[in-house]
Amino acid sequence: MVQKAEKIWFDGELVNWDDAQVHVLTHTLHYGAGVFEGIRSYVCVDGKSAVFRLKAHVVRLFDSAKIIGIKIPFTIEEITDAIIETLKVNGLKEGYIRPLVFIGDGVMGVHPGSNPIRVAIATWPWGAYLGDDALEKGIRVKTSSFSRHHVNVMMTKAKTCGNYVNSILAKVEAVTDGYDEALMLDTQGYVSEATGENIFIVKDSIIKTTPLTSVLPGITRASLMQVARDLGYEVVEQLFTRDELYIADEAFFCGTAAEVTPIREVDNRVIGEGKCGEVAKLLQKEYFNVVKGGNEKYADWLNYYEI
Ligand code: PMP
Incomplete structure (x- = not known):
C-alpha cells in the first residue's frame, strides 16, 4: 500500500491527499494517453535531502508529452518548483515522486478535443522496488x-x-x-x-x-x-x-x-x-x-x- 502523505499538488494547488480525485470519464483513464515520471530523493551523507537528476526527469516529462501531442499547461520551472514544494509540505526527506500529466473529462471519443490537461504530483516513501534482498x-x-x-x-x-x-x-x-x-x-x-x-x-x-x-x-x-x-x-x-x-x-x-x-x-x-x-x-x-x-x-x- 502506498503510504499516504498530507498533500498532493494538483493543477497548481496543494490539495489534501484524499481530495485529489478525478471523474470516471477522465479521458486518460479510458484510453491511456497520459505521461508520467518516477523520481527519487535521498537523504545525503551530510544529512540534507536531495532529488536525483530532477531536471532530466522534468525535461523527459515534457518530451514525453510532446511525443504524444499533449501541451503541459505549466513551464518546466513551475513543475520543478512544484515537486520541491510537494516534498517539503509532506516533510519527505527521502522518497519517491510521481508527476502525472493526463487528459481530463469532457468529450469521450478517442480524439481528446479540448479536454483539460491536468497535472498531479504525489510523493511517498518507497524502499527497494524489487524486494529487500x-x-x-x-x-x-x-x-x-x-x-x-x-x-x-x-x-x-x-x-x-x-x-x-x-x-x-x-x-x-x-x-x-x-x-x-x-x-x-x-x-x-x-x-x-x-x-x-x-x-x-x-x-x-x-x-x-x-x-x-x-x-x-x-x-x-x-x-x-x-x-x-x-x-x-x-x-x-x-x-x-x-x-x-x-x-x-x-x-x-x-x-x-x-x-x-x-x-x-x-x-x-x-x-x-x-x-x-x-x-x-x-x-x-x-x-x-x-x-x-x-x-x-x-x-x-x-x-x-x-x-
Ligand atoms: N524502462 C522502463 C520501461 C521504465 O519504466 C523505466 C523507469 N522509468 C526505465 C526503463 C528506467 O528509467 P529511469 O532510469 O529513468 O527511471
Missing part, C-alpha cells in the same frame, strides 16, 4: 512471452501511461510463474528492457547496454554509463541476444525505482556466479554514493531541499 542477492528473471513495443506501435521514448499495459502483462506473467521480473525482447527478438528497468550485461570487463531503439531512455542508465566510463570501464551500446545474456559474466537492471539490481538467473540459467557480480557491486556502491551526494564530480545532478 534484491539489491544484495540479485533477482530471478524470465524472458517474457510478450514482446516490447515495436517503435512504430507505441512511442518508446515517451513514458506514456498506456505503454505500461505491456509492462503489466509481462510482469504479472513473470511473477505468476515464480520469477521476480520479466525480460522483454524487441519485435526483432533482441533484448530490450524489463517492465520498468533498462538492462546492462558485463563480459570480460566490457559493459554493454541496449541502444535507445525500443527502450525508454533511462536516466539511471545514462547516469551509470557516465559513472562507469569515469571509473575507466569501456561501455558500449549495442543490440544483443538473450543467449549473449545467458553467457554474460554479470547482468543487472537499473531504474529510478529499481536502482541497480543484480540479475542472478535468467530463464533458469545461472548468470556468472549466481550472485551480484564485481562490476555490478562497484556500480551499485558508486550509484548510491552519487545519489547521496558523496561524489563532488556529480554535484550538479542533485537538487537539495530542506525540510
